[in-house]
Amino acid sequence: MFRKVFIFCSCVIFLGGCVFDSEPMPEIVYGSGSKPIIIPPRITKPKPDMGSVYKNIPRDWLPPSHLEKRWAAVVVHHSATEKGNAAIFHKIHIEQKHWDGVGYDFVIGNGTDSGDGQVEVTFRWRKQIPGAHCGGTANNWANRDGVGICLVGDFTYTVPTARQMESLVKLIRFLQKRYRIPKSRIYGHSSTPGAHITACPGKRFPMSRLKAMLY
Ligand SMILES: [Zn+2]
Numbered sequence: 001m002f003r004k005v006f007i008f009c010s011c012v013i014f015l016g017g018c019v020f021d022s023e024p025m026p027e028i029v030y031g032s033g034s035k036p037i038i039i040p041p042r043i044t045k046p047k048p049d050m051g052s053v054y055k056n057i058p059r060d061w062l063p064p065s066h067l068e069k070r071w072a073a074v075v076v077h078h079s080a081t082e083k084g085n086a087a088i089f090h091k092i093h094i095e096q097k098h099w100d101g102v103g104y105d106f107v108i109g110n111g112t113d114s115g116d117g118q119v120e121v122t123f124r125w126r127k128q129i130p131g132a133h134c135g136g137t138a139n140n141w142a143n144r145d146g147v148g149i150c151l152v153g154d155f156t157y158t159v160p161t162a163r164q165m166e167s168l169v170k171l172i173r174f175l176q177k178r179y180r181i182p183k184s185r186i187y188g189h190s191s192t193p194g195a196h197i198t199a200c201p202g203k204r205f206p207m208s209r210l211k212a213m214l215y
Contacts, residue, residue, distance in 0.1 A: 002139035028176075031200040033107055060121045067128040071183040073146040073185040074172055075134050075192050076210070077104065078155045084119035084150065093132070103132035106171060108164050112152065116129050117163025119171055126138045144190050146173055155202025165206070176215050183214050 077087065090102035097103075105125040109118040124131055126148075133148030134140060149171065151164050160168070175181055187193075188207050189200035201207075 005172070007081070054174070054177075057170075058121075061126050061174060063125060068116060069128050070143060071147050071175065071179040072181065073142065073187060073192075074166065074175055074181060075146045075148050075187050075189055075195075075209075076140055076201050076205070077129075077133055077148060077150040077189045078160075078167070078205060079107075079150055079152045080154050080156070080202070081152070082154060083110075083113035083152065084111075085109055086122050089114055089150070090122070097132075105131055105133075106147070106149045106165050107152045108171075110151065110152040110161055112165055114152070117167040118133075118160050119167050134192055135170040137140070137159045137174065140194055142187075143193060146192070151201065151205075153202075155205040156199060157202075157204070159204050159206065165210070168210065172214055173209075183211055186211065186214060 038162060084107075086102055086104075086107040089104070089107060093099045093102050101124070102122045103124075107114070107120040107121055109120065109121065111117075114120060114185050131143045131146065131148040131151070134142035134146060149168065151160050151168065153160055153164070173185060176183075176186075189195055190198050191207075
């Protein structure tokens with residue numbers, strides 16, 4: 001019995017030394033019975049892989065190839081409302097702001113009028129046309145070159161849901177990878193260079209936590 005355990009331990013140590021240098025090793029405990037108990041190591045999560053960014057990406061995140069333009073930045077907004085979805089904002093932006101439709105490229109729901117963490121793609125992204133999310137004009141750089149993402153909610157008072165943050169990170173990572181957008185050009189609306197003074201995306205929006213999760 002001792003010999004078997006010795007051989008097993010030798011193999012584990014040998015393999016550990018050769019292959020899994022920095023990985024945690026299984027622990028062997030000798031209980032009251034004759035057989036040793038082997039406790040498997042805790043598996044740590046693999047680090048994010050840049051290559052995995054296209055896996056499980058919804059098809060509608062990819063713009064039509066003949067229209068696709070280059071994007072240089074991402075501007076994150078909140079809707080400043082408790083509820084809403086892309087269709088509701090589309091109607092409001094036409095009727096109240098007299099724009100040609102919803103100002104954002106993407107809207108991420110909070111479980112009220114669309115799914116919690118659901119990413120809606122708007123006509124702006126599908127047509128690859130300038131946004132109306134930063135200053136409201138078609139001519140400033142943030143609207144022309146920045147992708148506008150709106151999270152439903154008022155983050156002056158609340159925080160985004162876990163699923164909203166999960167979708168936001170996934171979406172921004174996709175955009176970063178596809179358009180080579182560095183972390184330094186991921187903005188909250190209020191910190192976007194040239195933006196009008198605004199509280200958007202709200203003082204409780206976790207911008208530093210978001211940045212820590214990006215490339
Ligand atoms: Zn905004």
